[in-house]
Amino acid sequence: MTLDQKYPLxxxxxxxxxxxxFEPIHPGFVGMYVCGPTVYNFVHLGNTRxxxxxxxxxxxxxxLGYKVRYVRNITDVGHLVNDADEGEDKIAKKARMExxxxxxxxxxxxxxxxxxxxxxxxxxxxxxxxxxxxxxxxINITNKLIELGLAYEVNGSVYFDVKKYNQQxxxxxxxxxxxxxxxxxxxxxxxxxxxxxxxxRDFALWKKALPAHIMRWPSPWGDGFPGWHIECTxxxxxxxxxTFDIHGGGLDLKFPHHECxxxxxxxxxxxxxxxxxxxxNMLTVNGQKMSKSLGNSFxxxxxxxxxxxxxxxxxxxxxxxxxxxQSHYSSTLxxxxxxLNAAEKGYKKLSAALTIIKQADPTGTGAPDAExxxxxxxxxxxCYQNMSDDFNTAKTLAVLFExxxxxxxxxxxxxxxxxxxxxxxxxxxxxxxxxxxxVLGLREExxxxxxxxxxxxxxxxxxxxxxxxxxxxxxxxxxRDDLKAIGVQLKxxxxxxxxxxxx
RNA sequence: GGUUCCGUGGCCGAGUGGCUAGGCUGAGCUCUGCAAAAGCUCCUACAGCGGUUCGAAUCCGCUCGGAACCUCCA
Numbered sequence: 300m301t302l303d304q305k306y307p308l309x310x311x312x313x314x315x316x317x318x319x320x321f322e323p324i325h326p327g328f329v330g331m332y333v334c335g336p337t338v339y340n341f342v343h344l345g346n347t348r349x350x351x352x353x354x355x356x357x358x359x360x361x362x363l364g365y366k367v368r369y370v371r372n373i374t375d376v377g378h379l380v381n382d383a384d385e386g387e388d389k390i391a392k393k394a395r396m397e398x399x400x401x402x403x404x405x406x407x408x409x410x411x412x413x414x415x416x417x418x419x420x421x422x423x424x425x426x427x428x429x430x431x432x433x434x435x436x437x438i439n440i441t442n443k444l445i446e447l448g449l450a451y452e453v454n455g456s457v458y459f460d461v462k463k464y465n466q467q468x469x470x471x472x473x474x475x476x477x478x479x480x481x482x483x484x485x486x487x488x489x490x491x492x493x494x495x496x497x498x499x500r501d502f503a504l505w506k507k508a509l510p511a512h513i514m515r516w517p518s519p520w521g522d523g524f525p526g527w528h529i530e531c532t533x534x535x536x537x538x539x540x541x542t543f544d545i546h547g548g549g550l551d552l553k554f555p556h557h558e559c560x561x562x563x564x565x566x567x568x569x570x571x572x573x574x575x576x577x578x579x580n581m582l583t584v585n586g587q588k589m590s591k592s593l594g595n596s597f598x599x600x601x602x603x604x605x606x607x608x609x610x611x612x613x614x615x616x617x618x619x620x621x622x623x624x625q626s627h628y629s630s631t632l633x634x635x636x637x638x639l640n641a642a643e644k645g646y647k648k649l650s651a652a653l654t655i656i657k658q659a660d661p662t663g664t665g666a667p668d669a670e671x672x673x674x675x676x677x678x679x680x681x682c683y684q685n686m687s688d689d690f691n692t693a694k695t696l697a698v699l700f701e702x703x704x705x706x707x708x709x710x711x712x713x714x715x716x717x718x719x720x721x722x723x724x725x726x727x728x729x730x731x732x733x734x735x736x737x738v739l740g741l742r743e744e745x746x747x748x749x750x751x752x753x754x755x756x757x758x759x760x761x762x763x764x765x766x767x768x769x770x771x772x773x774x775x776x777x778x779r780d781d782l783k784a785i786g787v788q789l790k791x792x793x794x795x796x797x798x799x800x801x802x
Numbered sequence: 803g804g805u806u807c808c809g810u811g812g813c814c815g816a817g818u819g820g821c822u823a824g825g826c827u828g829a830g831c832u833c834u835g836c837a838a839a840a841g842c843u844c845c846u847a848c849a850g851c852g853g854u855u856c857g858a859a860u861c862c863g864c865u866c867g868g869a870a871c872c873u874c875c876a
Contacts, residue, residue, distance in 0.1 A: 349876035549876030641826035697824035
């Protein structure tokens, strides 16, 4: 029995709003597309949460034995500033402000994005396509939609005919976001230069470029650039097929972006593009969504250094990762210094247990205790059960904390390893290490633990041992206190050995 | 205005009809030369008001409060 059969995965499908059993199109394989960043600025912490969510999702699929193709795009054309744009997109605007070539901007912020992903231990996707690399495909699908009568050209721009699509598809526009097309008409706002559209609910597939616009490509309708939604439709279906398993993204993309993707793809290919939609919720600050425009966002670098008015101190990447994993991806998560401090301590506890269990060995004498063994086996199994239940990282962490207590029992001698049968011990160890490192992506933060530093501290530890043996407690305390003052905490173990941690 | 979601103990945060969430903080105990770490114990909540039910934090209704989307946004 394979792991995915033993612990069948269920998760909430945004399309139905219900928790569903995951049934892949091709058994053993998962195709997943996630909307990536728009690279016209530094990614802030809120953006990071979404990528962390889907990193964990893809990690767990792989852990269960699935072969995953994870596609996450780079939006380097830039979303329109607004629907009434003057033929200028965000990247072009930024480029002019900074006197740079658009591709220079894109390059800079893509590099930043990648480095942020790396420090958070977010694994790279299988394919990372860019919008500018798929202009031809975007033109082709736009052409196809025109031929099908679902799009129309006006003055060098092409728009998707939402009303017509809706009539042809059982009024399904709004199927994802629960929106009603008639209500959209009432609430939609009127914009001056929107007069080109036949209906204000229509959205752009291709926009004509004005002379000032510096990102432009030739097309059957003249020089221009693609609309926002079409890139994701093109790149997802190109690499995953016309219907694929999972599409993810931030909740704020549900409407209109994802709704438009469904309409375009369904219109062009005659079939629904995605079986399961997953939306991750927002990171909030004082209850409000973190966003650049609200001025309550901060950059990962500011978080690490603590160099920000909202931050009391700096926090390590793994502390932040742990902090985010403590809540469910579908809930909002509120940022606060208190919560980060709590996370820092909690994470250190798990990390310390990780170091211990990795070195633990099931040696020793004594008969295995069946009841004890089955209790530990059951505990470890809960990691699988919790992750298979809508990727519940919070519940999984709760189990890992209990496992960490047992690991500490082993270290302190409260729990004799030989009382655990070999099979259970191996499963327990494999589960703890596997869920920490492979599934949750939490690694030991030992960057301070350089060889030189370690060697130096070992010398001091030996001196202190000698002082203790000589009952020279004044000296042994001075060594410990002085080390603590510079951030090195010594810990005396029962067996006389001495460990240390670096703050 | 429309659509949707949320309101859990000192703080963060899981949980959807009966069974201990967990972390952090605080108090105590054990271990220890003293610490630190660790283990154990305690502090037992579900916005308010009604209703359904043998039984509700969990379902229904109303009230109050907060948020997201409807415009670029992870």
